[in-house]
Amino acid sequence: MNLEMIHAAAIRLLGKARRTPLLHSPFMDDMAGRRLYIKAECLQHTGSFKYRGACASISALPDEVREKGILAFSSGNHAQGIALAAQQHDAPAVIIMPSDAPELKLANTRAYGAEVVLYDRAKESREEIAEGLAAERGLRLIKPYDEPQVIAGQGTTGLEIAQQSRDLDVGAAEVLVCCGGGGLSSGIAVALSKHAPDMTVRTVEPEGFDDTARSLAAGTRVANDAKTGSICDAIVTPTPGEITFPILQQHCGAGLVVSEDETLRAMAIAFERLKIVIEPGGAVALAAALFHGNSIASDTVIAVASGGNVEAEMFARALKTKG
Amino acid sequence: MNLEMIHAAAIRLLGKARRTPLLHSPFMDDMAGRRLYIKAECLQHTGSFKYRGACASISALPDEVREKGILAFSSGNHAQGIALAAQQHDAPAVIIMPSDAPELKLANTRAYGAEVVLYDRAKESREEIAEGLAAERGLRLIKPYDEPQVIAGQGTTGLEIAQQSRDLDVGAAEVLVCCGGGGLSSGIAVALSKHAPDMTVRTVEPEGFDDTARSLAAGTRVANDAKTGSICDAIVTPTPGEITFPILQQHCGAGLVVSEDETLRAMAIAFERLKIVIEPGGAVALAAALFHGNSIASDTVIAVASGGNVEAEMFARALKTKG
Numbered sequence: 161m162n163l164e165m166i167h168a169a170a171i172r173l174l175g176k177a178r179r180t181p182l183l184h185s186p187f188m189d190d191m192a193g194r195r196l197y198i199k200a201e202c203l204q205h206t207g208s209f210k211y212r213g214a215c216a217s218i219s220a221l222p223d224e225v226r227e228k229g230i231l232a233f234s235s236g237n238h239a240q241g242i243a244l245a246a247q248q249h250d251a252p253a254v255i256i257m258p259s260d261a262p263e264l265k266l267a268n269t270r271a272y273g274a275e276v277v278l279y280d281r282a283k284e285s286r287e288e289i290a291e292g293l294a295a296e297r298g299l300r301l302i303k304p305y306d307e308p309q310v311i312a313g314q315g316t317t318g319l320e321i322a323q324q325s326r327d328l329d330v331g332a333a334e335v336l337v338c339c340g341g342g343g344l345s346s347g348i349a350v351a352l353s354k355h356a357p358d359m360t361v362r363t364v365e366p367e368g369f370d371d372t373a374r375s376l377a378a379g380t381r382v383a384n385d386a387k388t389g390s391i392c393d394a395i396v397t398p399t400p401g402e403i404t405f406p407i408l409q410q411h412c413g414a415g416l417v418v419s420e421d422e423t424l425r426a427m428a429i430a431f432e433r434l435k436i437v438i439e440p441g442g443a444v445a446l447a448a449a450l451f452h453g454n455s456i457a458s459d460t461v462i463a464v465a466s467g468g469n470v471e472a473e474m475f476a477r478a479l480k481t482k483g
Numbered sequence: 484m485n486l487e488m489i490h491a492a493a494i495r496l497l498g499k500a501r502r503t504p505l506l507h508s509p510f511m512d513d514m515a516g517r518r519l520y521i522k523a524e525c526l527q528h529t530g531s532f533k534y535r536g537a538c539a540s541i542s543a544l545p546d547e548v549r550e551k552g553i554l555a556f557s558s559g560n561h562a563q564g565i566a567l568a569a570q571q572h573d574a575p576a577v578i579i580m581p582s583d584a585p586e587l588k589l590a591n592t593r594a595y596g597a598e599v600v601l602y603d604r605a606k607e608s609r610e611e612i613a614e615g616l617a618a619e620r621g622l623r624l625i626k627p628y629d630e631p632q633v634i635a636g637q638g639t640t641g642l643e644i645a646q647q648s649r650d651l652d653v654g655a656a657e658v659l660v661c662c663g664g665g666g667l668s669s670g671i672a673v674a675l676s677k678h679a680p681d682m683t684v685r686t687v688e689p690e691g692f693d694d695t696a697r698s699l700a701a702g703t704r705v706a707n708d709a710k711t712g713s714i715c716d717a718i719v720t721p722t723p724g725e726i727t728f729p730i731l732q733q734h735c736g737a738g739l740v741v742s743e744d745e746t747l748r749a750m751a752i753a754f755e756r757l758k759i760v761i762e763p764g765g766a767v768a769l770a771a772a773l774f775h776g777n778s779i780a781s782d783t784v785i786a787v788a789s790g791g792n793v794e795a796e797m798f799a800r801a802l803k804t805k806g
Contacts, residue, residue, distance in 0.1 A: 181504060181526065187594065202758040203504065203523075271510065428795070435525040435791030437758040468758030472751070472802040479795040 161308040161403060166315035166351050169216035173316055176248065177212050178204050180317075182324040182462070185433040193453045195460040197330070198446060199321055200436050202468030206240040206272075208394070208442065209317055209344055209466050210304075214241035216313025217302050218249050226251045231299035233286045235261045236394050237467050238304040243272035254299055256286050262471070305343030306401035314344040318351025321462060325356060332358040333460040336416065336445035339363035339372045340395035342404030344466060349411035359462075363408065363415040364445045366392040366423060372400050372408065373415025381405050391420055391474065394441030394467055416455055422447040427478035430465065439470035440478075484631040484726060489638035489674050492539035496639055499571065500535050501527050503640075505647040505785070508756040516776045518783040520653070521769060522644055523759050525791030529563040529595075531717070531765065532640055532667055532789050533627075537564035539636025540625050541572050549574045554622035556609045558584045559717050560790050561627040566595035577622055579609050585794070628666030629724035637667040641674025644785060648679060655681040656783040659739065659768035662686035662695045663718035665727030667789060672734035682785075686731065686738040687768045689715040689746060695723050695731065696738025704728050714743055714797065717764030717790055739778055745770040750801035753788065760798065765790035 183198045201209040218230060229252035232242040239255045246253035253274040257266060258281045269276055279289050294301055302310065321335060335352065337345040342363070349361040363372045369392065371384045383399040390396050400408065418426075423440050426447035430438050438446065445463040449456070470478075506521045524532040541553060552575035555565040562578045569576035576597040580589060581604045592599055602612050617624055625633065644658060658675060660668040665686070672684040686695045692715065694707045706722040713719050723731065741749075746763050749770035753761050761769065768786040772779070793801075 178504065181501065183526065187591075200526075203506065207758050268510075431760055431795070431798070435530050435760040437754055437760060472754070472805050475754070476799045476802055479799055482795055 161311045161346070161350065161407065163350055163354050165308060165312035166319065166347065169309070169312040170316045170319055172219040173212060173215055173313065176215055177316065179320055180204055182321070182328070183434050183436070187433050188429065188450070191429070192449050192461060194456070194458070196449050197460070197462045198430070198434060199317065199462060199464045200434070201317060201464055201466050202436055202438050202442055206237065206244050207467055207469045208237040208241065209314055210237040210241035211244060212316050213310035213313035213343060214238065214302065215245040215248070216316070217307060217309035218245045218251060220309045221300060225300050228298040228300065229254060231290060231294055231301045232256070233290055234304055235265060237469055239265070239269050240272065242302060243269050243274035247273040254293060256289055305341030306403045308403065311343050311347045311404065313347070315347030315351040317344065317464065318348035319355060321348065322352060322355035325462065330460050332458055333462050334413065334456055334458045335359050335361045336364050336448050336461060336463045337361055338395055338442055338445045338464060338466040339365050339415070340441070341397040341401045342372060342408055343401070344464070345412065346404040346407035348464070349407060353411055361412045363412060364448045365395065365415060365417055366390050366444055367417055367419050369396050370415065370417045371398065373417050375400050375405060376408060376412065376415050392423065392441035392444060394439060394469070395444070416448040416452055418444050418447040418452065421481065422451045424478040425481045426450055427475070428482045431479060432482070436465065437468040437470065437475065438465045439467050440474065442467035484634045484669070484673065484730065486673055486677050488631060488635035489642065489670065492632065492635040493639045493642055495542040496535060496538055496636065499538055500639065502643055503527055505644070505651070506757050506759070510756050511752065511773070514752070515772050515784060517779070517781070519772050520783070520785045521753070521757060522640065522785060522787045523757070524640060524787055524789050525759055525761050525765055529560065529567050530790055530792045531560040531564065532637055533560040533564035534567060535639050536633035536636035536666060537561065537625065538568040538571070539639070540630060540632035541568045541574060543632045544623060548623050551621040551623065552577060554613060554617055554624045555579070556613055557627055558588060560792055562588070562592050563595065565625060566592050566597035570596040577616060579612055628664030629726045631726065634666050634670045634727065636670070638670030638674045640667065640787065641671035642678060644671065645675060645678035648785065653783050655781055656785050657736065657779055657781045658682050658684050659687050659771050659784060659786045660684055661718055661765055661768045661787060661789040662688050662738070663764070664720040664724045665695060665731055666724070667787070668735065669727040669730035671787070672730060676734055684735045686735060687771045688718065688738060688740055689713050689767055690740055690742050692719050693738065693740045694721065696740050698723050698728060699731060699735065699738050715746065715764035715767060717762060717792070718767070739771040739775055741767050741770040741775065744804065745774045747801040748804045749773055750798070751805045754802060755805070759788065760791040760793065761788045762790050762793035763797065
C-alpha cells in the first residue's frame, strides 16, 4: 500500500464516491475548546466510508476475476459497500452473513443485488464457508481492512480532507479517526503524510476495545479480551491488521479511547448541531474531540464521522443523553 | 426581485453559505417510483436555508445602515440565520422572540451574538415592538420572506440545484419545495427559469396550512383558517407573500399537500437512507415525493430538505413511525 495506489483509487472513484462535506459549528468549537471540523462520511453511499474501499478494490480487479464474482463476510458496513460496488461493476457478489443478523441489514444487502449466504454463528466458521465458496465458484474474497486496495480506497477520504482543509486555510491539525482494523486510519495517514504533512492522525476506539491504542503503546499487536459487547459494533475487531498496523506505527500519534456515554452524547450533539446521523462506531472520533481535549495538542482538530448505519432504537437512546 | 439579484447574491455568499449536497438513495428511488434527489439544505449553516437569505440581505445593505443594526422577529430559523449573518458582518442584531420560546432557541440566538428582546404573545404585538425599536435605535427590519434580497438569497439554492443536476445529467424534473411564505420557492423558481428551464417548481405544504396551494388554484391570495397547530411550525404562515405570490403564479405548477403522518415517515426514511436530520417543516417536500407520486408527472424529482432544527422528542416520534 502506498500513496500512488491512493491517487489511482481516487481516479477510479471519480463520479462514484461522494465528496462528503467538511462540516463545522461554532457551538461545537466552544465545546471542543478549539476549532473543530467534522468530515461527514456518514453521508457516503451506503452510509459509511466502506463504500470507498469496496469500490476501489473491485474496480482494481482484472475483468476475468471480477466477472467470476466477489466474496465478503460482514454483517455490517463492509457488506453493503461491497454489494453496491459489485452491482455497479456488474460483478456477482456473495456476502456471508450470520443467520441472526438484523432483517434490515439482510434486506439491504440483497436489495443491492448481492446473494446472501447465511451461517450459524454458534456452529459454523464463516472463514471455512468462505474458503469453500471461493474454491467452488472461483470467487475473489475482499477482506474488510487487511487488503491494500481497500486501504487505498479509504485513503481517498484523506485526500479530500487535505484539499478541503487547504480551502479553509487549516494548517496543522490532529485528525481523529474511528478505528476498527485500521483501514480508514492507515489510508488517511498515508494520504496526509504527503498532502497535509502538518496533520497527524490519531486513532479513536471505545473503552474495552482499544486494541489499537494498546498496540501502538506496546509497539506490537495486542488483542482485546472481549470479542463482542460494544455499542460500537462497526469498529470492534480483535486486533489491528497485519498490513495496517505498521502504517499506523509509522504515522500516527497515541491512540485515544472514549466511553459509551461520551459516544452517545457525541451522536446527540451531531444531531443537534450538524443535522447528521452518526452510528456509535462512527461517533467515537467526535466524542474524543468533544470530551478528551486534554489529550489533544493542536488548535484545530478534524474528526471523521465514519458511518451512520444505526437502528432507530439506538439513535433514540443517544438523543436521551441530551440534558 | 429578478435573476440578476440572485446572481449577485451568489457572489456575496461565496465562501459563506455552504454548497449543500444533492443526495440520492436507490431505496428511495424505489419508494418514489422514479429517480429522486434530495437537496440537503438542513446541512446549511444554522440548520436551514434561511441563512442564505439573511446573509444576502445583510450583505446588500449600505454600510451606514448595517452598522446601526438589524432587526428581525422570529422564533425560528430566520432568527438564527439573521443572528449568524449579522455577527459575520459585525452588525448588531436584535431579535424579537416570544417569552415562551424554547430555551434552546433563545440560547442559540444569543450565542450567535444577537440581543434578544422578549415579548408576551398574549398581551403584546411584536410588530408594534419592532416599529418602536426600529424608530428608536435606527434598526433595519429584515422580513422573513417578503423582502427582495431575502428571496434572492434563497434563490441561490436554485442555482446550485441547476448546476448539480447538470453534473448528474438530469434534464426535466419537478422540484418540490417546502413552502411557508414562499421565499424559498419563488427564489428557486426564478433561478431555474433561466438555468434549468425544463424544471418546474411545485410548492409543498402540510394539510390545514395549504394557503399557497389554494391561492395558486384560486388565482388570488387566500388565508389559512388556523394560525397554529401544525408540527411543521417552520412553514406555517397565514398567506403567501405579496412579493412571492406573483412569482409563484408565474413559474410554479399546482401546489402539493401532505399529511403529518407522511411528514414524520419522510423524516424517518431520510434518517435511515440518507443519514440526515430533517425537521417536519423541512420534510414535507420529501413526503410529497415519496407518497404523492400520482400527482407528479416527471421521471425525475428533486425534493428540497429545507431545514433540520427539530427537538429530540419530535425526532424520536418520527422514528417510531418506522415499521
